[in-house]
Amino acid sequence: MAPMASATGTDPEGLYEFPRSRADNGARVTGVERLDERTADLSIASPSLGDGVPVRVILPRSWSPDSKRRYPTVYLLQGASDDYTSWTRETDVEELASDADVIVVTPEGGRAGFYSNWWNHGRKGGPQWETFHTAELPQILERGYRANRHRAVIGISEGGLGALNYAAHHRGTYDFAGSFSGVVDTADQALRWGIYLTCMREGEDPVRLWGDPERNQDVWDAHNPSKQADRLRGTKVHLSSAAGMPGSLDKGYDPTAGFFLEGPVYRPNVRFADQLRAAGVDVTANFYPSGSHAWPYWERELHVAWPSVLAALGVAP
Numbered sequence: 001m002a003p004m005a006s007a008t009g010t011d012p013e014g015l016y017e018f019p020r021s022r023a024d025n026g027a028r029v030t031g032v033e034r035l036d037e038r039t040a041d042l043s044i045a046s047p048s049l050g051d052g053v054p055v056r057v058i059l060p061r062s063w064s065p066d067s068k069r070r071y072p073t074v075y076l077l078q079g080a081s082d083d084y085t086s087w088t089r090e091t092d093v094e095e096l097a098s099d100a101d102v103i104v105v106t107p108e109g110g111r112a113g114f115y116s117n118w119w120n121h122g123r124k125g126g127p128q129w130e131t132f133h134t135a136e137l138p139q140i141l142e143r144g145y146r147a148n149r150h151r152a153v154i155g156i157s158e159g160g161l162g163a164l165n166y167a168a169h170h171r172g173t174y175d176f177a178g179s180f181s182g183v184v185d186t187a188d189q190a191l192r193w194g195i196y197l198t199c200m201r202e203g204e205d206p207v208r209l210w211g212d213p214e215r216n217q218d219v220w221d222a223h224n225p226s227k228q229a230d231r232l233r234g235t236k237v238h239l240s241s242a243a244g245m246p247g248s249l250d251k252g253y254d255p256t257a258g259f260f261l262e263g264p265v266y267r268p269n270v271r272f273a274d275q276l277r278a279a280g281v282d283v284t285a286n287f288y289p290s291g292s293h294a295w296p297y298w299e300r301e302l303h304v305a306w307p308s309v310l311a312a313l314g315v316a317p
Helices: 086-090 129-144 158-169 189-201 206-210 217-222 255-278 295-313
Strands: 028-034 039-046 050-058 071-077 103-107 147-156 176-180 236-245 283-290
Touching: 028 129, 039 129, 050 129, 071 129, 071 158, 071 295, 086 103, 086 295, 103 129, 129 147, 129 158, 147 158, 147 295, 158 176, 176 295, 189 206, 189 255, 206 217, 236 255, 236 295, 255 283, 283 295
Parallel strands: 071 103, 071 147, 147 176, 176 236, 236 283
Antiparallel strands: 028 039, 039 050, 050 103
16 A cells, blocks of 8 residues: 655655645645555545545546546445445445546545434534535545536435435536435334434434434425435436345345345335436436345446446546
């Protein structure tokens, strides 16, 4: 692994610069660790989250410090109880995107961050994941790594919730939003319990997230994709989920990943697809009778969705 390079200098082998890019609110790159010719882990000091927030960036082969060309960005969001390395650890996204003129970004999302600016009992404070992902990080990438304003966002499980909410909250910002086995209806009792249990498992107070579901229903609704279907009009949406029965990609069927995790997201996704169609949203919905809440299925779906991602971003395959 290459040594840490300063955000104010260049990488040790002179392949591309690590610029002093920063966001309007002062969020800035404080360190870069080069992983290979095209991949680097940025360390970002963020007013919304604190110091040392990691973000993995994969630059396209055609990227050059001497060029003024700008590139679309594909953001890949992790699931709960994982970290920013999961997409490159569990999928072949680096190879898949190797010939595409896009910047691939896998930002840290917290083990139970839920891609939200936390309600925090109505008081100011953090964490503010949405501000980091939708304001600070894009500005850093636009100013330092020549990202343009065309963006796709894809998430798995909890990350699917984030992808859809980001696209709904920031209309016109994302050309493509993908949710694989995503939490698409926070009013669904099974999914709501899943949110609570995830927070408690990770040592977080679930009420700090969006408040009480009854007393603070407006906050919950504001983070519920199923309450915002019409706000996704103009964005290409891709949904996928499985019924949780044993599937061809299971290496020894795990009932927890199948019946208890994937099964509950299936029906809400089917309903949500109908809502999107009724709202005039351009949606592709792939629903499978078999398959678990597991990476082999999400990697497969990434390959299925990839041509649509590139088409939405206006990138030649």
